[in-house]
Amino acid sequence: MVLRFNGIPLSVFYVSCLALFAACGRKESPAGDAFSDNPLLAQYEGRKLHYQEIANDLPAGLQGKDSAQFFNSYVDRWLKDQVLLADAVSRLAEKREIEVLVDQYRDELMLMRYEDQLLKEKLDTAISREELEKYYQSNKSNYKLESTIFRFVMVKATKPVADSRKLDQLWASGYKTADLQGLRRYCDNNAEICFLNPGRWYKWEEIGRYIPSRFLSERNISGGMKRDFADFNYSYKIHFLEVVHPHEDPPLSFVADQAKRAILHERKRKLLEQHKTERYENELRNKRITIYSR
Numbered sequence: 001m002v003l004r005f006n007g008i009p010l011s012v013f014y015v016s017c018l019a020l021f022a023a024c025g026r027k028e029s030p031a032g033d034a035f036s037d038n039p040l041l042a043q044y045e046g047r048k049l050h051y052q053e054i055a056n057d058l059p060a061g062l063q064g065k066d067s068a069q070f071f072n073s074y075v076d077r078w079l080k081d082q083v084l085l086a087d088a089v090s091r092l093a094e095k096r097e098i099e100v101l102v103d104q105y106r107d108e109l110m111l112m113r114y115e116d117q118l119l120k121e122k123l124d125t126a127i128s129r130e131e132l133e134k135y136y137q138s139n140k141s142n143y144k145l146e147s148t149i150f151r152f153v154m155v156k157a158t159k160p161v162a163d164s165r166k167l168d169q170l171w172a173s174g175y176k177t178a179d180l181q182g183l184r185r186y187c188d189n190n191a192e193i194c195f196l197n198p199g200r201w202y203k204w205e206e207i208g209r210y211i212p213s214r215f216l217s218e219r220n221i222s223g224g225m226k227r228d229f230a231d232f233n234y235s236y237k238i239h240f241l242e243v244v245h246p247h248e249d250p251p252l253s254f255v256a257d258q259a260k261r262a263i264l265h266e267r268k269r270k271l272l273e274q275h276k277t278e279r280y281e282n283e284l285r286n287k288r289i290t291i292y293s294r
């Protein structure tokens with residue numbers, strides 16, 4: 001079926017519109033005018049489809065025949081949907097139930113958007129160290145470890161180890177920022193893999209595959225442990241700075257992000273509840289609320 005607008009095939013009409021807009025810019029014209037910036041393209045049972053509704057969805061870079069095809073397909077789909085929707089309105093027995101659901105969804109969406117706006121305007125997101133520590137101590141039982149966690153540094157270098165004396169010196173100098181920079185430069189040029197973030201907590205399943213199980217396992221690592229060993233292909237240097245096993249309390253630094261999210265969640269809940277209560281009581285005082293069941 002070839003769709004037409006005032007006797008003109010829509011494919012020709014769309015391309016003409018696009019060319020006209022590109023050449024002349026957008027001008028104010030009466031709605032429905034073929035040469036307005038938002039002409040009426042299709043209509044069914046009082047529902048109207050205008051050019052801009054389709055243009056907003058037009059993929060970037062689509063031109064000429066491809067653009068016309070996109071418009072044609074869009075109009076076809078829209079008209080089919082409108083015909084089916086009209087059938088649904090006339091034949092469905094549960095129209096009232098659907099209307100109620102739509103109203104509920106609209107109300108929920110409006111509330112959600114308004115609450116988001118209130119939180120952006122009023123929520124204090126700063127969390128002090130003292131508040132974080134207090135929350136952690138009060139809720140420590142909520143944070144149980146399922147596996148061993150640890151902070152460590154490791155260099156896994158391919159054998160034969162390039163400039164091994166320099167590596168030994170860098171490794172022995174410690175893990176201050178300047179020393180780590182030297183280790184990182186060495187690793188970039190000579191190592192298979194390195195873990196050089198001593199402040200980060202890891203789980204064994206994240207790094208176990210990089211360490212031969214005959215040398216180390218999750219059960220036999222401990223805080224302060226240093227190991228220097230080699231297999232046929234690689235040389236390893238590992239220092240476990242801190243280790244916490246599942247039967248022990250996780251450190252605050254490990255659960256800090258979770259704790260911060262929990263604190264902010266509670267702040268949001270209290271802020272919204274306080275705002276609702278204040279607005280409700282204000283409307284009661286102003287006698288804008290009528291309660292018939294009390």
